[in-house]
Amino acid sequence: MLERLGVHGTRVLRKEDLDGLDALIIPGGESTTISKGLDRLGLFEPIQAFARSGGAILGTCAGAILLARECENHPVPTLGLLDMRAVRNxxxxxxxxFVAPADSDAPADLAAMRCVFIRxxxxxxxxxxxxxLLRVDGLxxxxxxGRVLASTFHPELADDPRVHALLLGL
Incomplete structure (x- = not known):
């Protein structure tokens, strides 16, 4: 997805990997596993500092959970970068x-987006x-x-670069 937008991605496994980045994507997957991995790698504080210093962040699905200030049904810490509560699964x-269309009141740059939801x-x-920025069935x-985005769906699975382009434009 990023390469389609002319951007080269890099994995972040150490705090030094954040140096020089403009944006970070926390992907979907299993939020408990990702949270424990961030803790084991010592990345919670560096990611929070990255956001505080103006770095743009996108969390999709499990990544959105990790960005929330709190999460129901989630026994491990979150990054707390978005003032919202996430309800896991x-x-x-x-x-x-399931796949669902975005509500018809979506902004023009996100109109007719297909949203893929997996747990x-x-x-x-x-x-x-x-x-x-976007609702499905009113939700x-x-x-x-600010420069932190959370998507409960997987835009990459719909082969739609608009959410990633939005991140890059922040």
Missing amino acids: AYGTQVDS APQIADLGPEVEV PVLVRQ
Whole structure:
């Protein structure tokens, strides 16, 4: 996805890997495993510092959970970079995965987006500085607070670069 946008990605496994980056993507996967990995690698504070210093961050699905100030059904720490509560696995299990169109009131640059949900979290209890960018069935699925974006769906699975382009434009 990034290469389609003319950007070379790099893995972040050490705090030094954040040096010189403009943006960071925390991918989907299993949020407990990712959280434990960030802790084991000592990356919680460096990622928080990256965000405080103006680095742009996108969290998709499990990554969105990790960006939240708190999460239901999540026994490990989050980064707390977005003033929201995430509800882990809110839409059900793997067999409950689905694809849905964005609501018709989506902004023009995100209109007609297909959203792929796999054991997706739900966004709840948004703080006043969190802007809803996209909804599905009236529920927020893409939000922004400053230069931090959270998507409860997987834009890369719909082969749609617009969310990643939004990150790069922050």
